[in-house]
Amino acid sequence: MNMEFQLKAELKCSGSLSETVSSSEIADFVKLCNTEVLKKGAPPGCGAEIERWNVAGEKIGLKIVSDRFVRAHDALLRVKNEFGKFLGKHSIGIRGMEIEDYAIAMEWEEGLRLKKLPFVKEIKQEEGWLKLSLDVDEFSLEKRIPDRIIRLLEDKREAEKWKGKKEHWELLFESNKKPFYFDKDPTEEMIKRGWIRHAAGRGQWIHGPQSTRIFRTLERILLDNLLEPFGYEEMIFPKFVPWSVWKKSGHAKGIYPEAYYVCTPKTRDPEYWEEVVDYYKVTNEVPLDMIMGRIENVGGMCYAQCPPFWIFMQGKTIPDEILPIKVFDRSGTSYRYESGGLHGIERLDEFHRVEIVWIGNKEQVIEHAKQLQAKYRRVFDEFLDIEWREAWVTPWFMVQEGKAGLAELKEVGTIDYEAVLPYSGKWLEFQNVSVNGDKYPKEFSVKLQSGEELWSGCSGVGLERWATVLLAQKGLDPDKWNAKFRSVVGELPEVFRFL
Amino acid sequence: MNMEFQLKAELKCSGSLSETVSSSEIADFVKLCNTEVLKKGAPPGCGAEIERWNVAGEKIGLKIVSDRFVRAHDALLRVKNEFGKFLGKHSIGIRGMEIEDYAIAMEWEEGLRLKKLPFVKEIKQEEGWLKLSLDVDEFSLEKRIPDRIIRLLEDKREAEKWKGKKEHWELLFESNKKPFYFDKDPTEEMIKRGWIRHAAGRGQWIHGPQSTRIFRTLERILLDNLLEPFGYEEMIFPKFVPWSVWKKSGHAKGIYPEAYYVCTPKTRDPEYWEEVVDYYKVTNEVPLDMIMGRIENVGGMCYAQCPPFWIFMQGKTIPDEILPIKVFDRSGTSYRYESGGLHGIERLDEFHRVEIVWIGNKEQVIEHAKQLQAKYRRVFDEFLDIEWREAWVTPWFMVQEGKAGLAELKEVGTIDYEAVLPYSGKWLEFQNVSVNGDKYPKEFSVKLQSGEELWSGCSGVGLERWATVLLAQKGLDPDKWNAKFRSVVGELPEVFRFL
Numbered sequence: 001m002n003m004e005f006q007l008k009a010e011l012k013c014s015g016s017l018s019e020t021v022s023s024s025e026i027a028d029f030v031k032l033c034n035t036e037v038l039k040k041g042a043p044p045g046c047g048a049e050i051e052r053w054n055v056a057g058e059k060i061g062l063k064i065v066s067d068r069f070v071r072a073h074d075a076l077l078r079v080k081n082e083f084g085k086f087l088g089k090h091s092i093g094i095r096g097m098e099i100e101d102y103a104i105a106m107e108w109e110e111g112l113r114l115k116k117l118p119f120v121k122e123i124k125q126e127e128g129w130l131k132l133s134l135d136v137d138e139f140s141l142e143k144r145i146p147d148r149i150i151r152l153l154e155d156k157r158e159a160e161k162w163k164g165k166k167e168h169w170e171l172l173f174e175s176n177k178k179p180f181y182f183d184k185d186p187t188e189e190m191i192k193r194g195w196i197r198h199a200a201g202r203g204q205w206i207h208g209p210q211s212t213r214i215f216r217t218l219e220r221i222l223l224d225n226l227l228e229p230f231g232y233e234e235m236i237f238p239k240f241v242p243w244s245v246w247k248k249s250g251h252a253k254g255i256y257p258e259a260y261y262v263c264t265p266k267t268r269d270p271e272y273w274e275e276v277v278d279y280y281k282v283t284n285e286v287p288l289d290m291i292m293g294r295i296e297n298v299g300g301m302c303y304a305q306c307p308p309f310w311i312f313m314q315g316k317t318i319p320d321e322i323l324p325i326k327v328f329d330r331s332g333t334s335y336r337y338e339s340g341g342l343h344g345i346e347r348l349d350e351f352h353r354v355e356i357v358w359i360g361n362k363e364q365v366i367e368h369a370k371q372l373q374a375k376y377r378r379v380f381d382e383f384l385d386i387e388w389r390e391a392w393v394t395p396w397f398m399v400q401e402g403k404a405g406l407a408e409l410k411e412v413g414t415i416d417y418e419a420v421l422p423y424s425g426k427w428l429e430f431q432n433v434s435v436n437g438d439k440y441p442k443e444f445s446v447k448l449q450s451g452e453e454l455w456s457g458c459s460g461v462g463l464e465r466w467a468t469v470l471l472a473q474k475g476l477d478p479d480k481w482n483a484k485f486r487s488v489v490g491e492l493p494e495v496f497r498f499l
Numbered sequence: 500m501n502m503e504f505q506l507k508a509e510l511k512c513s514g515s516l517s518e519t520v521s522s523s524e525i526a527d528f529v530k531l532c533n534t535e536v537l538k539k540g541a542p543p544g545c546g547a548e549i550e551r552w553n554v555a556g557e558k559i560g561l562k563i564v565s566d567r568f569v570r571a572h573d574a575l576l577r578v579k580n581e582f583g584k585f586l587g588k589h590s591i592g593i594r595g596m597e598i599e600d601y602a603i604a605m606e607w608e609e610g611l612r613l614k615k616l617p618f619v620k621e622i623k624q625e626e627g628w629l630k631l632s633l634d635v636d637e638f639s640l641e642k643r644i645p646d647r648i649i650r651l652l653e654d655k656r657e658a659e660k661w662k663g664k665k666e667h668w669e670l671l672f673e674s675n676k677k678p679f680y681f682d683k684d685p686t687e688e689m690i691k692r693g694w695i696r697h698a699a700g701r702g703q704w705i706h707g708p709q710s711t712r713i714f715r716t717l718e719r720i721l722l723d724n725l726l727e728p729f730g731y732e733e734m735i736f737p738k739f740v741p742w743s744v745w746k747k748s749g750h751a752k753g754i755y756p757e758a759y760y761v762c763t764p765k766t767r768d769p770e771y772w773e774e775v776v777d778y779y780k781v782t783n784e785v786p787l788d789m790i791m792g793r794i795e796n797v798g799g800m801c802y803a804q805c806p807p808f809w810i811f812m813q814g815k816t817i818p819d820e821i822l823p824i825k826v827f828d829r830s831g832t833s834y835r836y837e838s839g840g841l842h843g844i845e846r847l848d849e850f851h852r853v854e855i856v857w858i859g860n861k862e863q864v865i866e867h868a869k870q871l872q873a874k875y876r877r878v879f880d881e882f883l884d885i886e887w888r889e890a891w892v893t894p895w896f897m898v899q900e901g902k903a904g905l906a907e908l909k910e911v912g913t914i915d916y917e918a919v920l921p922y923s924g925k926w927l928e929f930q931n932v933s934v935n936g937d938k939y940p941k942e943f944s945v946k947l948q949s950g951e952e953l954w955s956g957c958s959g960v961g962l963e964r965w966a967t968v969l970l971a972q973k974g975l976d977p978d979k980w981n982a983k984f985r986s987v988v989g990e991l992p993e994v995f996r997f998l
Binding site for chain 2: 116117118119143145148149151152155197198199200201202204205206207208209211212213215216233234235236237238239240241242243244245246247252253254256257258259260261262263264265267268269270272273275276277278279280281282283284286288291292294295296297298299301308309311312313316317318319322325326327331332333335337339349350352402449493495496497498499
């Protein structure tokens with residue numbers, strides 16, 4: 001990809017250059033930069049160049065042009081460094097610098113129009129080129145903002161390529177056909193029977209005793225047939241997730257439109273809140289605007305379930321012999337601000353999931369993913385008696401970072417489990433098994449004593465989804481459920497009756 | 500309490516009064532108001548009075564003064580109504596009204612200074628009187644804003660009375676003395692052993708396998724010895740709580756300084772969020788200000804656990820024969836933005852609780868509260884083997900609405916269970932049993948077929964608190980735990996080891 005950089009900057013020195021340093025000395029310095037310093041690391045004929053310079057009192061003005069090999073802002077930092085050494089001989093220091101103008105041009109697809117970019121004051125698109133005028137200072141250069149703008153543009157280009165195309169989906173397995181005993185929407189039927197009722201929040205349900213019994217039965221089956229035989233131990237993962245975790249897990253790159261944000265009071269001082277309380281008491285209305293000014297966003301509620309677990313191991317080195325580690329969590333709710341497609345307990349904002357995490361060396365993690373797959377198949381076949389299929393898809397952590405395609409390593413990825421809902425004919429993803437490679441140990445700095453790469457995998461069991469698939473295919477009458485399931489669920493409790 | 504009201508208002512009519520209605524007719528009308536309409540319902544010699552009036556074209560100006568019996572704003576609404584009837588005879592209607600000035604004066608404690616009140620433009624405090632100048636319109640009068648301001652003032656006066664005084668606390672019971680085997684802070688010791696680690700959020704912990712096993716054991720003991728024998732059935736209560744629920748439960752009156760607020764995106768449109776994503780990708784910093792402008796507050800996370808359950812029964816009538824109803828929930832986390840006193844798993848922001856709710860007629864609810872108390876005592880004595888005491892305190896729902904004192908009915912209230920922590924000598928509240936009277940059925944409009952009053956009770960079992968008390972008194976070595984507890988807990992799992 002062709003790129004051109006043009007940077008105008010001014011270095012401010014601690015003393016007058018015109019009085020201390022001769023023009024020819026500076027000319028020699030610039031020559032040295034243009035032949036050596038600004039070419040280092042670039043292919044022959046490439047790199048950056050000081051195209052113009054001028055000295056006025058304590059200031060030296062520079063115009064640097066470059067290709068993509070030594071980008072002009074890198075070149076400027078190199079020049080600043082070298083110039084500092086050079087001036088040192090004359091007992092002059094560099095006090096700072098000002099970026100007057102930074103123009104970047106790159107080849108660009110006509111169709112992909114851009115309106116706004118951070119740290120960019122002007123965007124022009126013409127004849128296959130994108131021209132940016134940046135609004136940056138020395139601090140921004142040190143933070144490598146221009147490089148990150150370019151990476152962002154590459155991301156946007158990548159996203160555009162995938163736009164409209166389907167997500168990766170590759171059939172791996174299809175179960176046997178099974179009889180369906182029901183052709184209605186299970187949520188509707190559960191409501192009718194008083195098993196569930198819509199809660200006061202968006203996409204949120206209250207489960208009565210029957211529905212809860214079904215959820216706990218699914219959990220029991222998972223525990224008895226999969227987690228206990230495999231030696232899993234239960235943990236309690238946090239459910240509020242601060243940004244520091246989402247920065248590491250990558251969710252900070254893309255979670256925004258779907259997050260349930262959590263804000264905490266700026267202070268707990270009752271006086272600070274008195275006006276809000278008074279307003280509520282006088283109007284019976286919660287003053288949302290007043291509240292928004294008194295709280296600050298600190299993160300969000302559990303979205304993917306495993307990221308906050310990793311703080312437990314953060315920064316630690318573990319002995320190889322304790323591998324593989326197998327833990328699970330079922331201690332709370334997960335949230336997604338779902339799109340227009342909210343639908344019963346099938347697609348909702350607040351849901352309940354058992355999260356399974358295993359950690360080991362590469363072989364252990366891949367091997368255990370296969371063991372899990374085999375066990376899941378037995379559970380779906382023998383206990384739920386459902387019809388389903390399995391597909392190799394874009395890894396969940398890439399999807400949640402807003403990326404498409406597949407992981408670089410072919411062993412890293414996600415298997416989605418999907419089942420058809422007879423009432424709608426649609427396939428519902430109800431389960432996944434993922435090998436996440438070394439992503440999490442790396443991001444959270446967990447190391448293995450032997451120095452070998454540490455890998456991990458995870459699998460989320462959404463109770464709402466399992467229940468939906470079971471009830472959609474078999475209906476709500478226990479006598480249509482598999483005998484093995486019935487023996488665990490027992491008799492459904494009857495507690496409420498309404499007139 | 501002495502109060503004086505002075506209201507100046509102007510009624511606007513659909514036609515000119517000066518041309519249509521004679522002054523003497525209006526004078527007669529005003530006389531009628533002053534002798535009858537504005538005295539109705541007040542003790543003899545009390546009530547409101549139109550002190551001055553004047554007509555100018557289509558407008559009639561009124562000055563109404565009153566005591567607290569027919570408050571001037573009520574008087575104005577009465578006058579408007581009567582005047583409408585009177586003008587109707589002349590084929591003139593009332594188009595609206597303007598409040599020019601509304602002054603309220605009331606006897607007031609010198610010491611209780613007020614700075615700001617909603618709908619009040621000026622506050623003066625002198626010689627034992629509080630003088631308010633209100634900023635209200637017709638709509639505010641119809642919404643009874645002035646009455647609510649007065650109620651708010653009464654609340655403030657009540658709160659002042661309790662300030663500095665201790666909360667109500669009356670010892671009901673003390674357990675036998677028990678041996679203590681530990682004198683350290685259990686959280687510190689759990690950290691040392693790697694059982695728990697502080698999570699990334701404020702007052703939030705990750706529980707490893709050992710700690711989780713202890714929590715699940717406590718839950719098991721509760722289930723086997725209390726919930727199952729009493730015929731409780733499990734439900735799943737919502738964990739996000741919208742304001743509509745907290746308005747009914749009363750939490751909207753006082754929860755603000757302690758809430759974990761939940762905000763949702765104003766839209767899920769990815770374009771709306773692109774700037775945020777771009778900013779993050781370019782700076783690696785989450786742009787909290789940009790986010791705050793794109794989200795809206797919709798409620799908060801679970802604080803008290805039972806309020807959102809009541810939506811399940813809202814607006815329903817239930818047959819008497821299904822009583823008592825006994826349900827519990829353990830489906831997620833609760834949150835409190837704790838004050839400076841954050842301390843380990845003892846006092847924290849994110850915690851885990853089993854919430855127990857029973858519903859019946861008054862006798863059933865009171866009777867079952869006693870049964871629960873008896874069973875809890877057995878559990879604490881036989882399984883946890885701890886030393887504790889029980890006290891009659893201000894009902895939890897009053898505390899959470901910012902009220903002090905006791906409920907009006909003596910059967911309604913909360914018993915707190917407290918245990919001493921040997922390492923600090925402090926008493927920790929670790930449990931409560933509450934009879935909530937008819938509060939919840941009333942607020943959520945749940946009725947009994949017989950018409951009898953429906954009551955409810957609740958009891959929260961905080962797993963962190965139970966564990967803290969057990970470990971603080973007995974220590975972390977299983978051989979110091981009671982045999983009954985040990986037989987349920989089994990061997991503590993060892994999964995992690997760090998170098």
